[in-house]
Amino acid sequence: MLLGRVVGQVVATVRSPGFDNVSLLLVQDTTEEGWVGPTCVAVDLIGAGEGDVVLVTTGSAARVAAGSDSPTDRAVVAIADSVIRNGTASSRTA
Template identity: 85%
Template sequence: MLLGRVVGQVVATVRSPGFDNVSLLLVQDTTGDEPAGDGAICVAVDLIGAGSGDVVLMTTGSAARVAAGPDTPTDRAVVAIADSVIRHEADLHRTA
């Protein structure tokens, strides 16, 4: 799973039938060690009703396809809104 922040929405009036009942969100990846706001931005199918600024968990690959259902072709799906994220700084600074 990946951790990200919703930074926007994709509006598409013409869609493949598998996308009829889902929202498409722009999500910035916050999983890595990049400074805030420097992660890659991707499009993810919203399965839970996330909104702008929400911190979310995303699945990728086959897990996203299973979560979205067999008729929704996707590589990323938002599956949870995080209430809190606790990050321990000591874990980020590894020594060789």
């Protein structure tokens, strides 16, 4: 799983049948330097919103989580309430 932050939404009115009832989010990955990783589109399975810190599955785990045979490469599966690193916690909006 990856840790990311929701930085936007993707609106697509014409979609593959497996994507009819899901939201598409723009998620920025985190790196050791902070929130400077690449941004990718992920299927939202839980109702995350802009600014939320989320857990993202990739590859076949994303397809299983999405419960479909659609070509899903990333899926948001959890919203993190806090992230604790080296004994220091950051909130969901940090």
